[in-house]
Amino acid sequence: MEKLHLLLAEAGLELVPKALWSHPAVRASARKRGKKPGEILLDVALHRSAMANLEERWKRGRPDIAHFCMLLALGSLLNRAGLLSLHVHTYEGKVIGIAPNVRLPRNYNLFLGLVEQLMVEGKVPPGSSEPLLWVENLDLRGLLERVKPSRVFLLS
Template sequence: MLSLILAESSIETIPNEMKDHPSVISHERKLGKDYSEILLDNSWHFAAMKGIKNEIKRGRPDLVHFSILEATTIPLYYENKIKIFIHTINDKVISIGENVHIPKSYHRFEGLFEKLFLEKKITVNDNELLSIKDQSFSELVNQINPSKVVGLSTTGKTSSFEKISTTLDDDSCVVIGGFQKGHFSDSIKNKFTDLFSVGETSLEAHVVIARMLYEYEKTIFM
């Protein structure tokens, strides 16, 4: 089946290096949780994030929320013709199982993924819905072993969603950045078979996912 990877995604719990910052301590008290159980979010932790590595790619779990909502509420997912992975900025991989209903409310999504980071898996009636493990992007691609790895970025070769969709088969892997600014790291790009751009204007990840998967659906359902 088609694989979708949201790469270098902006979702993680608050790192140890930020635990003593006043904004983090204040947020801990507000939520009644330890910093290590709270998602890093620049809406709350902007001041604490100043100067951290890959700052512009971090602290936007809402982007991940939008993106996986798009990918899990379409016929392609309902009919089990796509496998979805979230590769995080600090080399963890979240696998999304079959028939997972991602909460539409961000507050519930946040709670679910904080629980996932803490417990490493979410199961219902012995069905594993979500799991997380330490894994690099390269290791994930090797595990999937796709026929091709297609990245989408403004730095790629100009094409269109429709044209790209015709090059994909059910062993292909599509990679979209799960961050708000910047470009893929070299370690990510080195695994691409092809790198395409769908326009000079940078689109948010959830928009790219919606349009790309719709065009791919047309090639297999219509």
């Protein structure tokens, strides 16, 4: 049976852009988490005031949606049967590769920490020869050329 490739396009997973690092809302959430402003995920629930002038802000800062969709896909019967391959394309034009056997944290705060580590280090676990999650600089066209799907369905 042919594998289904599920692609979440322009997912709202990105580190806080440099232009927002000095905003009080960003600095406060970074301080609470014990991290630098450039090492935390942009999240509209925490950074709405900082995002006011951000280009295409309606698409950005929604790690909650990506978390829910990823949990749903990875918990599906298709994935458990080895018939699903999940790819996450971010707003910044990066692709997150996901091993089929990965178990994402159901807790949202743990998920944030995992994705922050992924975006900073490039793979999880860092230094692993067989990572569970990894980031590649690849656009949608490049990903489709690599996957070579027999059919493509677009949903919005």
